[in-house]
Amino acid sequence: MTECDVCKIVNNKEAFHVIYEDEICFALLHESPAVPGHTMVIPKTHTTIIEELDDKIVEHLFVVCNKVSTILFDKLGAHGTNVIVNNGIDAGQDLPHVVINVLPRSENDGLDFEWTPKQSGQQVLESLQKKIQIYSDPIFLGKDELPDIKIQKPEQSITKTSSNNKIEKKENYQINNLKRLP
Amino acid sequence: MSAQEILELQKKNCIFCKIIAKEIPSYEIYSDEKVSVILDINPAHEGHCLILPKNHYQILPQVPLDLIGYMFTIAKKTSRTLLKSLGIQGTTIFVANGALAGQKAPHFMIHVVPRQRGDQLFKIPKNSISAEELLSIKNKLVGEQIIQQEKQEIEPVKQEIKQEEVIEQKHVENKPQTVEERIVDPKEESKKEIQEDVVEKVEEELNSENKVKENNKQEQKKDTNIDDIANLFLN
Ligand SMILES: [Zn+2]
Ligand SMILES: [Zn+2]
Numbered sequence: 001m002t003e004c005d006v007c008k009i010v011n012n013k014e015a016f017h018v019i020y021e022d023e024i025c026f027a028l029l030h031e032s033p034a035v036p037g038h039t040m041v042i043p044k045t046h047t048t049i050i051e052e053l054d055d056k057i058v059e060h061l062f063v064v065c066n067k068v069s070t071i072l073f074d075k076l077g078a079h080g081t082n083v084i085v086n087n088g089i090d091a092g093q094d095l096p097h098v099v100i101n102v103l104p105r106s107e108n109d110g111l112d113f114e115w116t117p118k119q120s121g122q123q124v125l126e127s128l129q130k131k132i133q134i135y136s137d138p139i140f141l142g143k144d145e146l147p148d149i150k151i152q153k154p155e156q157s158i159t160k161t162s163s164n165n166k167i168e169k170k171e172n173y174q175i176n177n178l179k180r181l182p
Numbered sequence: 183m184s185a186q187e188i189l190e191l192q193k194k195n196c197i198f199c200k201i202i203a204k205e206i207p208s209y210e211i212y213s214d215e216k217v218s219v220i221l222d223i224n225p226a227h228e229g230h231c232l233i234l235p236k237n238h239y240q241i242l243p244q245v246p247l248d249l250i251g252y253m254f255t256i257a258k259k260t261s262r263t264l265l266k267s268l269g270i271q272g273t274t275i276f277v278a279n280g281a282l283a284g285q286k287a288p289h290f291m292i293h294v295v296p297r298q299r300g301d302q303l304f305k306i307p308k309n310s311i312s313a314e315e316l317l318s319i320k321n322k323l324v325g326e327q328i329i330q331q332e333k334q335e336i337e338p339v340k341q342e343i344k345q346e347e348v349i350e351q352k353h354v355e356n357k358p359q360t361v362e363e364r365i366v367d368p369k370e371e372s373k374k375e376i377q378e379d380v381v382e383k384v385e386e387e388l389n390s391e392n393k394v395k396e397n398n399k400q401e402q403k404k405d406t407n408i409d410d411i412a413n414l415f416l417n
Binding site for chain 2: 017019020029030031032033034035036037038050051053055058059060061062063066069070071072073075076079080081082083084085086087088089090091092093101103105106107110111113114115116117118119120124125126128129131132133134135136139140
């Protein structure tokens with residue numbers, strides 16, 4: 001198994017623009033930023049999706065995100081910040097390692113994370129609530145016995161060069177797994 | 183009206199505070215003493231959830247550190263719940279911090295949005311940047327002292343949070359001050375410059391709030407920046 005692109009960064013930090021580091025995580029400037037100041041907060045331990053991280057680590061990561069966000073306000077004069085975690089290929093996750101994006105915002109910066117709000121009727125919302133609650137109780141109580149979330153994880157080492165075939169295969173495998181869920 | 187009074191008024195009129203107080207019905211997924219998770223009634227996709235702190239905070243920097251951490255563990259669990267219950271293959275955890283970042287309501291919240299392949303949401307563009315610019319941004323963001331100090335500070339996570347709580351109690355009305363203390367910033371001068379700059383810009387957007395701002399300036403000069411971002415909602 002080839003080393004993950006993000007783990008490569010962890011092991012070669014000097015070559016990147018790290019703005020914060022501790023034992024658990026580090027924060028570095030994105031080399032192809034959405035806007036100048038685009039920062040990635042990354043756990044040092046290889047973890048593909050956020051659901052796999054311990055609560056303690058998650059807490060820590062987002063406290064660091066807040067720190068980064070505040071520094072972006074103060075030092076870059078940002079007028080707002082976004083914190084974005086895209087989880088899974090369907091969400092546009094393009095690296096096989098948890099990355100939390102912290103983006104400084106300013107007027108007319110060209111970014112657009114707005115969505116078109118759907119109008120959900122009462123019935124739809126009620127049935128969604130019921131459907132979701134079947135699963136939410138054990139998860140929130142920490143009694144969730146199924147650690148294997150069937151999410152499409154980006155392949156190890158998805159780089160600009162990796163082939164689509166590989167991803168396709170993985171998808172099928174995941175979809176098959178999905179079908180086995182109750 | 184004082185800034186404090188305005189904040190009280192804002193809380194009174196806050197739709198999410200009303201939802202939390204059950205004055206307005208909602209589709210609740212989870213609730214405990216600190217947070218409430220509800221379905222967004224105008225979702226990006228069906229199943230779109232909002233993680234709301236039960237206390238009214240306008241923006242992220244005002245939320246106590248331990249609560250920030252806790253809210254994101256709840257976001258993680260919400261994401262997990264959506265993945266399982268909706269049979270989807272991706273979620274986005276999204277925070278809009280400040281009106282310019284797309285924050286719509288003056289009550290801080292985390293969005294957990296179920297994703298569908300190709301839905302074009304939350305696309306983070308990639309742009310090229312010169313090595314020089316990257317380095318200059320890095321230098322703006324950190325001095326060497328910062329990294330050193332942060333390292334010491336962050337190691338005992340729990341301890342840091344405890345200290346924060348103590349500070350929090352001391353400055354109940356001036357929450358953002360704790361943020362300032364948290365940001366390790368030995369270089370006051372450069373900060374002031376930027377902040378004054380920001381203040382000017384924000385003042386243009388907020389002619390009517392000058393009085394409030396004056397108060398803020400006097401009471402917590404250091405925090406003008408964060409406060410102004412939050413006060414954008416007072417309009
Ligand atoms: Zn990795
Ligand atoms: Zn509120």
